[in-house]
Amino acid sequence: MVNIGNSWDTLLKEDFESESYRKLRAFLAQEYRTRRIYPDMYDIFNALKCTAYEDVRVVILGQDPYHGAGQAHGMCFSVKPDVPAPPSLVNIFKEIESELGITNSSPYLVPWAEQGVLLLNTVLTVREGQPNSHKDKGWEILTDSIIRKLNARQEPIVFMLWGGNARSKKLLINAPQHLILECPHPSPLSAYAGFFGCGHFVKCNTFLQNKGFKPINWAT
Numbered sequence: 268m269v270n271i272g273n274s275w276d277t278l279l280k281e282d283f284e285s286e287s288y289r290k291l292r293a294f295l296a297q298e299y300r301t302r303r304i305y306p307d308m309y310d311i312f313n314a315l316k317c318t319a320y321e322d323v324r325v326v327i328l329g330q331d332p333y334h335g336a337g338q339a340h341g342m343c344f345s346v347k348p349d350v351p352a353p354p355s356l357v358n359i360f361k362e363i364e365s366e367l368g369i370t371n372s373s374p375y376l377v378p379w380a381e382q383g384v385l386l387l388n389t390v391l392t393v394r395e396g397q398p399n400s401h402k403d404k405g406w407e408i409l410t411d412s413i414i415r416k417l418n419a420r421q422e423p424i425v426f427m428l429w430g431g432n433a434r435s436k437k438l439l440i441n442a443p444q445h446l447i448l449e450c451p452h453p454s455p456l457s458a459y460a461g462f463f464g465c466g467h468f469v470k471c472n473t474f475l476q477n478k479g480f481k482p483i484n485w486a487t
Contacts, residue, residue, distance in 0.1 A: 271312050273319035282412050291405030295392060303395040305332050306339040313341025314387050315413075317380040323417060324383035324480060325425045325471055328433035331390035334398050342386035344453075345376035358453040358462065363485045366468045373487040382483050387413065389432060414439045423478050425471045429453055429462060446474045 269283050270276065282288060298304050306313075329343025333353060338346045344356050352360065352374035360371045380386055389410045394400040414436055417424055423444045428434045430452025440447055450465040451457040472482035 269312065271315050273316065275312075275315045275320055278320055278416055279409070279412070282409055285408075287405050287408045291409075294404050298392070298394070298401075305334060305336075305393055305395060306341050310339070310341035311391050314343070314380065314385055317342070317377060318383060318385045320416070320420070321422075322383045323385045323420075323424055324475060325427065325483060326385045326387060326414070326417060327427045328414075328429070328436060329386070329388040330430070330432045331388055331393045331399060331401060334393045334396055334400075336395065339393070341391070342376055342380060343388045345386055346374045348373055348375040350374060354455045355453045355458075358455065358458045362453070362463060362465065363468055365463070366466060367485060369486050371485075371487045376487060378487050379483065379485070382481075384483060385417075389436070411436070411439060418442050418445065423474070423480075425474055427467055427471070430457065446471070 269279075271279075295304075295308075299308055327343060332339035332341075333346065338350055338353065340347055344359060346353060346356070356374055363369050363371060376384075376386055387410060390399075390401050390404075390406040391410070392401045392406070418440045419442070421444065423446065425446045425448065426440055428437060428447060428449045433452075434449050437447060437449070448465070448467045448470055450467065451461040453462045468483075468485050476482050
């Protein structure tokens, strides 16, 4: 069974024992045997491993992992240190520089995760070269449950919802103590429609500081 190694194990125990997850596991076993799937199966839950439930301050929701070789490592928008930043991440870095004057060069976002930024895709696996190929296979049931559990937490969380897929999860977040920030996706196809200039990184840190928490250092 899944062993995340922190509080998520207890919180998600029933989810991992559910019939829907058993079906997902069977599907994934076949996929990893017969096709090239990303990320590596040992990296699937890296976002949860790196950011325990009680440590979450910010949630950035992605869609599904990068589908090119050597990119995905279990955290949305992040790639391994020796891989060029994909276009969406380049645009995220442009917005951070515009808002905060921080110039980022490393596309490896683990420093964010270690400060409490949960980098969660709504679907956690993908076939090589086939975006959305693992959509509606069961991942959404699990990741919706994760979002609901975070919504139930008393300590405030900032939810950054970029693009239609992420914004559809707004219905799961209704507790008044949390902050929801919405805008178009940072993809080159939509960044100029409202992601650039969204001010989310400043708004996030202002909210956290007003609640008595340390701001996120958005440098990588």
